[in-house]
Amino acid sequence: MVKGKRKPFEEIKDMVRRHRKVLNVGCGGCVSVCYAGGMKEVNILNEQLRASFKQEDVPFIIDAYTVERQCNQDLLAELDNVAPKYEAMLSMACGAGCQYLAERFPGIPVYPAINTMFIGVDKEIGLFEERCRACGSCVLGLTGGICPVTRCAKSLFNGPCGGTNQTSCEVSKDIPCAWYDIYFRLKEIGQLDNILRVREPMQWKNTTRGVFVQEGYEERFAPKEKGGISKLLDRIH
Amino acid sequence: MDAVSLVEENSIRKMLDQKKNMEFFLSVCVGCGMCADSCFLYVNNNKDPSYMPSYKAVHSLGKMYRKKGRVSRRELEEMKDLIWDKCVLCTRCYCPVGISIPSMISWARSICRSQGVFREYDQTDELSK
Amino acid sequence: MYDFLIGPMLAVTLVIFIGGLAYRIHQFFQLSGEVKIDPAALPKDIRTDVENREKEEYVRINSASDVFLKWKIKLKRTFLGKHPVFSAVTIVFHLILLFLPIVTVGHNVLLDDYFGFRFPTLSESTVDNLTLLFILLFLFFFLRRILSARVRSVSTWRDYLALFATGAPFITGFLAFHQIFSYDIILYLHIICGELMLIAIPFTKLAHMPFFILARFMIRNELSFGTGTRKWLENN
Numbered sequence: 001m002v003k004g005k006r007k008p009f010e011e012i013k014d015m016v017r018r019h020r021k022v023l024n025v026g027c028g029g030c031v032s033v034c035y036a037g038g039m040k041e042v043n044i045l046n047e048q049l050r051a052s053f054k055q056e057d058v059p060f061i062i063d064a065y066t067v068e069r070q071c072n073q074d075l076l077a078e079l080d081n082v083a084p085k086y087e088a089m090l091s092m093a094c095g096a097g098c099q100y101l102a103e104r105f106p107g108i109p110v111y112p113a114i115n116t117m118f119i120g121v122d123k124e125i126g127l128f129e130e131r132c133r134a135c136g137s138c139v140l141g142l143t144g145g146i147c148p149v150t151r152c153a154k155s156l157f158n159g160p161c162g163g164t165n166q167t168s169c170e171v172s173k174d175i176p177c178a179w180y181d182i183y184f185r186l187k188e189i190g191q192l193d194n195i196l197r198v199r200e201p202m203q204w205k206n207t208t209r210g211v212f213v214q215e216g217y218e219e220r221f222a223p224k225e226k227g228g229i230s231k232l233l234d235r236i237h
Numbered sequence: 238m239d240a241v242s243l244v245e246e247n248s249i250r251k252m253l254d255q256k257k258n259m260e261f262f263l264s265v266c267v268g269c270g271m272c273a274d275s276c277f278l279y280v281n282n283n284k285d286p287s288y289m290p291s292y293k294a295v296h297s298l299g300k301m302y303r304k305k306g307r308v309s310r311r312e313l314e315e316m317k318d319l320i321w322d323k324c325v326l327c328t329r330c331y332c333p334v335g336i337s338i339p340s341m342i343s344w345a346r347s348i349c350r351s352q353g354v355f356r357e358y359d360q361t362d363e364l365s366k
Numbered sequence: 367m368y369d370f371l372i373g374p375m376l377a378v379t380l381v382i383f384i385g386g387l388a389y390r391i392h393q394f395f396q397l398s399g400e401v402k403i404d405p406a407a408l409p410k411d412i413r414t415d416v417e418n419r420e421k422e423e424y425v426r427i428n429s430a431s432d433v434f435l436k437w438k439i440k441l442k443r444t445f446l447g448k449h450p451v452f453s454a455v456t457i458v459f460h461l462i463l464l465f466l467p468i469v470t471v472g473h474n475v476l477l478d479d480y481f482g483f484r485f486p487t488l489s490e491s492t493v494d495n496l497t498l499l500f501i502l503l504f505l506f507f508f509l510r511r512i513l514s515a516r517v518r519s520v521s522t523w524r525d526y527l528a529l530f531a532t533g534a535p536f537i538t539g540f541l542a543f544h545q546i547f548s549y550d551i552i553l554y555l556h557i558i559c560g561e562l563m564l565i566a567i568p569f570t571k572l573a574h575m576p577f578f579i580l581a582r583f584m585i586r587n588e589l590s591f592g593t594g595t596r597k598w599l600e601n602n
Contacts, residue, residue, distance in 0.1 A: 009422045028277055032327035035588065039277035040329060040443075047439045048424040055426055066277035068325050078281070124403055125588055174406065211409045215419060220586075220593040221403060222412045230437075236444045237331070237589040258397040258598045265574040267528065268511075268520040269456075274448065286519035295520050331589060333445065333456075334574045335581025337598065 001030035002094045003128040004037060004114040006215055012045065013052060015111040016088060020059055022049075023086040024113070025079065025101060026066035027093035034128055035214045037092030037114050039066040045092070045113060062090075070097025076104045083108060117212055126217025142194045144185035151178030157199040244313065244352050250306035252348050259344060262336045263299050266291060272338060275331035278323060290330035290338045293319050297345040313354040320345050321356035368550075371557045372476060379561040386568025387576055394580045398596040401586070459503040463532060466496055467560075470539075490543075497540045504533040528571040534559035 006012075016022050024042050032038030042064045053060035065082055068075045070093035079101075083089060088109045091098035095116040102110035118130040135149050139157065149155045153171040160179035163170025169177050186192045213221055219234060253260075272290040273279050279288040286292055297316040301308055308316075320342050328339040349355060425436045441447035467473055470493050474484040488496075507529060511517050538556035542549060566572050586594035 008418070009424050013424075026277065028325045028327040032329055035329075038327055038329050039280065040275070044439075044443055047442055051435055051439055052424045055432070066281070068278070123407060125586055125590075125594075127403075127408070129407065174410075211407065213409060213412055213415065215415070218412050218416045218419075221408050222416060230440070233437075233440050233444065236446065236591060255601055257393075261393065261397060261577070265571060265577045266520075267571050267574050268517060268522075268525045270514060270517040270520065271445070271449070271452070273516050284516070286516040289516050289519065291520050292516075329588070331445065333582075334578050335585060335587070335589070337585075337587065340598070 001033055001119070002096075003034045003117045003120045003130075003212070004031045004094050005117055005212055006036055006041065006045070006092075007113055007115055009048060009052075012090070012111075012113050013049065016049070016062075016090060019088040019109075021061045021085070021087045022063075022090060023083060023088075024062055024064050024090040025070065025092065026064065027070045027091075027097050028066055029069040029071065029093070029097070031093055031097075031114055032066075033122070035126060035217065039064070042066055042092055045090075069093075070101050073100065073104060076101060079104070120211075123211075124220070126214040126220060127211075128214070129211045139199055142197060142199070143182045144189060144191065144194070146178060146182045146185055148178050148182065151176075151181070159195065244308060244310050246306045246308075248351060249301060249308065249348055252344075252351065253301055253306055256344055259298060259341050260302055262341060263295070263302055265334060266295065266299075266336055267334065268295075269333065271333050272330045275329060277327070278325070287319065288323050290324075290342075291332075293324050294338050294341040294345070298341045298348075301345070301348065310352070310354070313349055313352055316345065317349055317354050317356065320349070367554060368557075371554060371561075375557075375561060379564050383564040383567060386565075390568050390573055390576050391580065394577070397599055398585060399599045400595050401597045402595075455503055455506060459500065459507070462496055462500045462503075466493065466500065467535075469493070494540070494543060497536055497543075500536050501533070501540060504529070504536065508533070524571055528566070531559075531563045531566045531570065531572065535563050 024046055026032070026039050026042035027037050028039070035041065046062045046064055049062050050060065063086070065079065067078060070076060070091060083105050086108065088111065089101065089105070090111050090113045091101050092113045093101065094114065095112070098110060098112045098114075117128070119132040119134055120128045120130045123129045130150055132147060133150050133155075139149075140147060148157060152160075153169050153175065154161055156179065160177055161170070164177045164180060165173075167176055167180050169175040183192075183195060186194055216234070219231070268291060270289065270291070273284070273286075273288075276288060276290050279285070279290075282288050287296075297320050300312070300316070324342050326339055326343060330338040332338060346355075425432055425439070427433055427436065438447070446453045468485050469488045471487045471490055474487050478484045511521055511525065511529065535556060538552055538559050541547060542552040542556050546552070563572075567575055582589070583591050584594055584596045586597055
């Protein structure tokens with residue numbers, strides 16, 4: 001599914017600063033699954049914004065509403081009676097959902113509270129890894145189910161580059177070479193002839209495979225540290 | 238799939254037996270009702286108990302276990318309303334005891350699908366309901 | 367009768383209780399497996415992410431009330447902050463349930479007789495008051511089960527059975543201590559109810575006693591206490 005991560009608090013606060021009455025719209029789809037924009041996160045963000053504006057003595061009202069999915073106009077319809085009461089809306093959905101929400105309410109400014117990261121898998125609780133870059137011409141059938149677009153730093157379509165160093169990528173020793181993995185996978189399933197088939201080149205933005213840990217879930221992966229009661233509270237749900 | 242075709246009780250029972258942990262889940266669910274507030278559909282729908290996560294699991298998969306797979310097509314159709322229309326599998330249910338409610342609902346969906354009962358997403362009037 | 371109840375009957379009860387508990391724990395370990403986190407798959411910037419988040423100031427700390435506010439917001443993420451009254455009720459209820467029988471004078475006299483050791487005890491009047499509190503909380507849970515629509519909608523006879531199996535020993539204990547009705551009969555009932563409760567733990571919904579600890583501390587989940595090391599095995 002689509003994976004997202006909440007924007008830094010200050011950035012969100014600056015976006016809604018000029019408004020007095022804001023509706024924070026959550027999404028029960030992908031961003032809820034990746035702990036970024038479900039009802040729970042909407043409530044947490046609202047609490048933080050309320051406290052922050054209260055300290056500045058700025059009157060600020062923020063309410064919460066979570067819809068099933070923001071990427072569907074039928075499901076956004078339930079906001080029709082709610083949204084006009086507000087000066088602005090925060091969208092905790094992915095980029096697509098945020099745009100669709102803005103489209104439904106042309107008169108109300110809509111701000112994103114989520115950075116949409118990638119299409120990825122749930123590797124662990126709170127740990128997500130990119131698996132697809134939505135390039136629009138899938139070659140997985142020829143590469144043994146390993147995506148050269150996402151996994152290869154150069155998104156090469158036809159075999160590894162000259163920089164491949166045994167098993168790892170020339171960008172970093174920690175990144176495995178996608179084409180090395182493709183070779184062995186094809187060998188294992190007896191389709192090694194696929195590697196010789198030439199695919200038409202495409203133009204790519206060069207980035208390595210994305211991976212991130214959801215905010216608030218870092219403790220599960222970071223080396224253990226001394227924490228005190230405040231850290232202990234993080235571990236209660 | 239026509240409505241009169243029979244439910245294959247044996248294959249349902251086989252699927253139920255495959256998930257021993259879910260039988261365990263259902264045997265420890267104390268019905269405390271604390272999962273309710275973690276479901277945004279429950280909050281959005283005037284706190285209707287049938288939107289409560291444990292309600293959805295207990296009255297779908299739980300019912301299949303209680304009846305040992307001997308459920309009628311009618312009952313499966315009723316479950317369909319519960320586990321498709323009233324749940325989006327956002328997987329965020331809270332359970333104080335540690336039961337994984339989403340996995341039970343998704344398994345109930347799989348069992349329904351195996352019997353040809355499933356949500357038809359092209360029926361848009363159902364979506365906007 | 368009395369000798370039978372606190373003699374062979376108690377022994378049988380304890381064997382069933384411990385055996386049943388062991389079976390449940392064994393079942394848990396069979397149904398779940400340890401899954402390690404692959405450190406190679408982790409992003410390299412976790413620590414800077416944490417540092418950045420710590421720096422994020424949604425609350426400026428100028429006074430003690432600001433610290434209190436920050437803690438309040440943190441607490442509101444958890445169950446304790448979302449449902450403070452229910453949390454308090456359930457925590458007190460379960461603490462009394464677990465510890466009161468251990469610190470009661472009468473129970474420790476028996477324990478001393480059998481094994482020659484005893485736990486520290488509370489005075490009889492404290493125990494009496496705590497029992498009364500427990501019975502009130504028990505009534506709260508009972509009324510909640512009847513009156514609250516959402517709890518009622520998932521209640522079956524097994525839930526009532528579990529609730530009454532828990533409440534009965536305390537109610538009969540309270541009656542016996544105050545010598546209401548026939549002391550002997552109530553005392554027998556008290557012992558029988560207590561033993562039935564122990565027997566019930568592994569086999570009724572009271573099985574959430576071991577399950578809660580195992581599932582919430584050991585299974586890796588969004589809501590686990592800490593990180594957790596195990597996952598449910600699918601297809602068993």
